[in-house]
Amino acid sequence: MRDQVYIIGDEVISPLGAGSELNFQRLRDGHTAIAPVVDANLCDHPIYAAQMDDAPWHHLVKDARHYTRLERLSILVLQRLIDKHDIPLDNETLVILSTTKGNISLLGNPESAFPQQRANLTAMAEAIRRYFGFENPLLTLSNACISGALAISVARRLLRYNSRYKRAIVAGGDELSRFVVSGFDAFQALADGPCRPFDRDRKGLNLGEAVVAVYLSTTPTQDAVEILGVGSSNDANHISGPSRTGEGLYLSIQEATHEAGNITPDFISAHGTATPYNDEMESIAFQRCGLSAVPTHSLKGYFGHTLGASGLLETVMAIHSLKNNELIPSHGFAHPGTSQPLNIITQRAAQPLSTFLKTASGFGGCNIAMMIQKV
Amino acid sequence: MERSNYGIRSYCSIRGRSVRVDGNSFLTADPAMPLGDFLKSAYRKLAIDYPKFHKMDGLCKAIFVAAELIARASGPYKRHTALVFANRSSSYLSDSRHAHDIFRPDDPQASPATFVYTLPNIAMGEISIRHQLQSENVFFIFDSYLPEFMVPYVHATLDGQQSGKGVLCGWTEVTEETCDLLLYRIGTSGKLAHSIAQLKKLYNEEDE
Numbered sequence: 162m163r164d165q166v167y168i169i170g171d172e173v174i175s176p177l178g179a180g181s182e183l184n185f186q187r188l189r190d191g192h193t194a195i196a197p198v199v200d201a202n203l204c205d206h207p208i209y210a211a212q213m214d215d216a217p218w219h220h221l222v223k224d225a226r227h228y229t230r231l232e233r234l235s236i237l238v239l240q241r242l243i244d245k246h247d248i249p250l251d252n253e254t255l256v257i258l259s260t261t262k263g264n265i266s267l268l269g270n271p272e273s274a275f276p277q278q279r280a281n282l283t284a285m286a287e288a289i290r291r292y293f294g295f296e297n298p299l300l301t302l303s304n305a306c307i308s309g310a311l312a313i314s315v316a317r318r319l320l321r322y323n324s325r326y327k328r329a330i331v332a333g334g335d336e337l338s339r340f341v342v343s344g345f346d347a348f349q350a351l352a353d354g355p356c357r358p359f360d361r362d363r364k365g366l367n368l369g370e371a372v373v374a375v376y377l378s379t380t381p382t383q384d385a386v387e388i389l390g391v392g393s394s395n396d397a398n399h400i401s402g403p404s405r406t407g408e409g410l411y412l413s414i415q416e417a418t419h420e421a422g423n424i425t426p427d428f429i430s431a432h433g434t435a436t437p438y439n440d441e442m443e444s445i446a447f448q449r450c451g452l453s454a455v456p457t458h459s460l461k462g463y464f465g466h467t468l469g470a471s472g473l474l475e476t477v478m479a480i481h482s483l484k485n486n487e488l489i490p491s492h493g494f495a496h497p498g499t500s501q502p503l504n505i506i507t508q509r510a511a512q513p514l515s516t517f518l519k520t521a522s523g524f525g526g527c528n529i530a531m532m533i534q535k536v
Numbered sequence: 537m538e539r540s541n542y543g544i545r546s547y548c549s550i551r552g553r554s555v556r557v558d559g560n561s562f563l564t565a566d567p568a569m570p571l572g573d574f575l576k577s578a579y580r581k582l583a584i585d586y587p588k589f590h591k592m593d594g595l596c597k598a599i600f601v602a603a604e605l606i607a608r609a610s611g612p613y614k615r616h617t618a619l620v621f622a623n624r625s626s627s628y629l630s631d632s633r634h635a636h637d638i639f640r641p642d643d644p645q646a647s648p649a650t651f652v653y654t655l656p657n658i659a660m661g662e663i664s665i666r667h668q669l670q671s672e673n674v675f676f677i678f679d680s681y682l683p684e685f686m687v688p689y690v691h692a693t694l695d696g697q698q699s700g701k702g703v704l705c706g707w708t709e710v711t712e713e714t715c716d717l718l719l720y721r722i723g724t725s726g727k728l729a730h731s732i733a734q735l736k737k738l739y740n741e742e743d744e
Contacts, residue, residue: 282626343634525658
C-alpha cells in the first residue's frame with residue numbers, strides 16, 4: 162500500500178487579490194477579473210483579459226529590482242504559503258515550478274530590463290531558489306496548459322515512490338505577454354468580449370495571469386484534501402486542436418476515476434476555455450464517462466485562461482468549494498451550447514460536498530484529470 | 537532507489553552530425569552540414585512518407601527521427617508508453633522565431649505555424665500522433681543531462697503504471713545548429729540495466 166498524498170495548504174495571487182480565501186470570496190460575490198485592457202506592451206488593439214496590478218506588492222520582495230515581474234509574484238505566493246505553514250526548506254522538501262512560458266515576455270523584447278538568458282526557465286527557477294535558499298534545485302516542468310495540474314501529479318508520484326522527499330511545494334505561474342497574446346490572436350482564439358465557457362454564444366477565450374502554490378504532504382491535517390486518483394493521456398490526434406471524440410480526456414478521467422475507486426464526483430471543475438472546439442470536446446468526454454449530470458463549472462469567466470497556472474488555480478478554488486460546501490456558478494454561461502448535455506452550475510448553491518473532479522487539456526494533445534476528496 | 541527489474545530496451549543518440557541506434561551508426565555526415573539538412577537526410581533514410589515532418593521545428597524533427605528508430609529496433613510502442621523528456625532550452629528554437637516575428641520593426645506579425653511549436657511538449661504530441669500513444673507526457677527543464685533525477689523518476693512512473701509498463705524518455709537539447717539528444721526506451725525487459733551509471737555511459741558513448 163503506497164502512501165496517500167494530501168494537499169494541506171494553498172495560496173493564490175490573481176487579479177482578484179492575494180490569498181486563496183479572498184479569491185474564493187470574490188468568486189462567491191460574482192466578481193470577475195476580465196475587463197477591457199488597453200496596453201501597448203501587450204497588444205496594438207484593445208483585448209479582453211484578466212490583468213494583475215502587482216505594484217502594491219512590489220515592496221514585499223527583498224531586492225525586488227533583481228527579479229522579473231513573474232519571479233516577484235512567484236516569490237510572493239511562495240512566501241505566503243511557506244510562512245502560513247512554516248514549511249521547512251531543507252532537502253526533504255521537493256519544490257516544483259510549473260509554467261507554460263515563464264519569463265517569455267523578456268525574449269526579443271527591446272524593452273526588457275533583463276538579459277535574454279533570463280527567459281530560460283532554469284534561470285527563473287534558480288532565481289527563486291536563491292531567494293528562499295531551498296536546498297534542492299527547483300524541479301521545473303513545462304507542459305502547456307496542463308502544467309500546474311500535472312505538477313501536482315508529478316509531486317504526488319515522487320512523494321509516493323521516492324523516499325527522499327517528505328513534503329512538496331508545487332508552484333505555478335504565467336503572466337500576460339505580447340508573446341502569448343499575439344500567438345493566441347494569430348490563432349483567432351481570443352474572444353472580443355468576456356468569455357462564455359460552455360455557452361451557445363462562446364467565441365473564444367480571454368487570457369489571464371496568476372501565481373499559485375500548494376503544499377503536499379503524506380501526513381494529512383484536519384482540513385486536508387486527498388488526491389484520490391490521477392489520469393493523464395494524450396489525444397494522439399492533433400497538436401493544436403482538441404480531439405473530436407475527447408479521447409485523451411476520456412481516458413484521463415477513466416484512469417483517475419478507476420484509481421479513486423470508481424466514485425462519482427459531487428462536481429467537476431472543467432477546463433472550459435470557451436473556445437468552440439475545446440468546450441465541445443469536454444462535453445463529449447464527460448458524456449462518455451457518464452458524468453453529464455454532474456454539476457460542472459469553468460472558472461475561466463472569472464480569471465481568464467491563466468495557461469500553466471490554470472490547473473493549480475482552479476484546483477485551489479475547488480478545494481475551497483469543498484471546505485465551504487458551496488458550488489460556484491460558471492460565469493458567462495446562459496444557454497447550453499454543446500452537442501452533449503452538461504449540468505452547468507448557474508447559481509451559488511450550498512450543499513454538502515466531498516469530492517470533485519478537476520480536468521485540464523492543452524496544446525500538444527495533453528489532458529489530465531484528478532479526483533480530489535475531503536479527508 | 538535503484539532496482540534492476542527495469543531495463544533499457546533500445547536507445548538512440550543524435551549528436552553532432554551522427555545518428556546512432558543501440559551503439560551502431562545509422563547516419564553520419566560532415567560536421568559542417570547545417571542541422572536542418574542533416575535531420576532531413578535522416579528522415580529520407582528512414583524511407584517513410586510523413587509530410588508533417590517538414591512542418592516541424594528542429595526539436596520535433598530530432599525527437600521524431602529518434603523515436604522512429606527506437607521503434608524499428610525494439611518493436612512498435614504499446615499505447616500506454618509514457619513519455620518523459622527533458623532539455624535545457626525548452627522550445628527556444630520556435631520561441632526565438634516567434635519573438636523575432638512579433639518584435640521586428642517592419643511589419644511585426646505572429647505566425648500560427650510558428651507559435652504552435654512554442655511549447656516543448658508539442659514534440660511529444662507529434663510522436664504520440666505518429667505512434668498512436670495515448671499516454672502521460674511530462675517535459676522537464678534542467679540545466680544539463682540529469683540521469684540522477686530521471687532514473688528514479690522513471691522508476692516511479694513504471695511502478696505506478698497499471699498495465700503495459702513502458703516509458704520512452706531522454707534528453708533532447710536542440711538549438712539552431714547543435715543537437716544533443718539521447719532517447720531510450722525502458723520496459724520490464726531490456727538488454728541494459730536502467731541505472732544512472734548505465735545512462736551516463738550511454739550519454740558519453742560516442743565521445744569515446
